[in-house]
Amino acid sequence: MTENKYVKEEQIVYANLLDIGMKIGLAVLIITFVIYLLGLLPNQIPINELPNLWKLNVHDFLEKTGFPTGWGWFKSINKGDYLNYIPIAFLGGLTILCYIRVLPIFIKKKDTAYTILTLLEILILVLAAAGIFKIGH
């Protein structure tokens, strides 16, 4: 792959971290899904019950299954279905990591506008990831 000589430092740093993170995330996604499919760990929701549940809206689904919202799944990652949320959350968090990685570069360059914009984006994404914005049940 040709690298553009005009590409700025922060862009290359972002790309490199994204590349590694994406590969790790996808590999773990496949591994945890295979563990789930093979039934190597007990599941919170029996797999053969899923066809009766995924047609419900999310409110009814949560009520019927007792499935946790927010980061509640993290307490039970020894369950096969919950285990899948590790790579899903990792892929969801990868952009935050990339932003955190480029922030010091903007600070070092004394690029005030982009330092503020990057900080605000990190704040928004961290709040979203923390579950501040969710529909409660």
Place this chain on the structure above:
Amino acid sequence: MQNFKKSILCFFVLSLFFLLFYSLSFAEVTEVAQQVNSSTNSLPWWFWPLSLFIFTFILGILAVLAGVGGGVLYVPLVSSFFPFHIDFVRGAGLFVALTGALAAGPGLLRQGFADLRLTIPLALIASTCAIVGALVGLKLPSNIVQTLLGITIIFIVIIMATAKKSEFPEVKEPDALSQALHISGIFYDPSIGKEVEWKIHRTPLGLGLFILIGLIAGLFGLGAGWANVPVLNLILGAPIKVAVATSKFLLSITDTSAAWVYLNSGAVIPMMVVPSVIGIMLGSIVGVKILAVTKPKIVRWIVIIVLGFAGLRALLKGLGIWT
């Protein structure tokens, strides 16, 4: 070689018809499945994830050939023709669009087609509004979401069918905001064998439009490449290659915020997300390999027709006319 090209073309035209037929068959199966009492559902559990995998594999190929994002095809087609509730389809759709964008991001950034300085201000607005869209979407009754989705998809079809694109838009004078933010760049375009210098204008208008784009992305769980590209290219004046690449990369940030809302609200089911993500990624890899020996223009038109049909189906389903 000619015969090979013809057979590849035939294969894809057949695939497209198969997709349409498959969708219609699923609609019937779905209706039958809904009539059958849940406890006596005769289909084994693996039928739907496997079908979803095959379906998204074909979608992945078509998305590449038609030059559209997988997310925009995924939500209307899967919500119309599979038995999954639209809440979970939107959650999975966001992860499909997100992982596609994350995977494409490194290459696009390194080559200089996607631009981080251009992306950061747009992403901040779009990702914030995507959160609002996602929260509204999860609060609304599903028939309203389905109806609005149908209308939006029909609107997208019109944009896709009529929008012009400009290879190298003329930007006489960059606006003050883009100058203050130092948004400009240079990339090497192999198709003309030259380095292309670009800058943008009308930045405040472009930023305003990203409010709407973010809302729609979050509300329906759609990747918003169909809207990003015309705004970046025709409004802001970025060259088409920069617009397409930056749009793709931008999705990785916009969809991240909305994806977290769906994930934290319990609207992400791994049994739907993982087969979809893997299916569409494998399909995209195959799609890229055969892009050279097909006629993307024909495929693009067939995809527009299939998408139009899915939009109409979503609209009629939402209105209770075709349930």
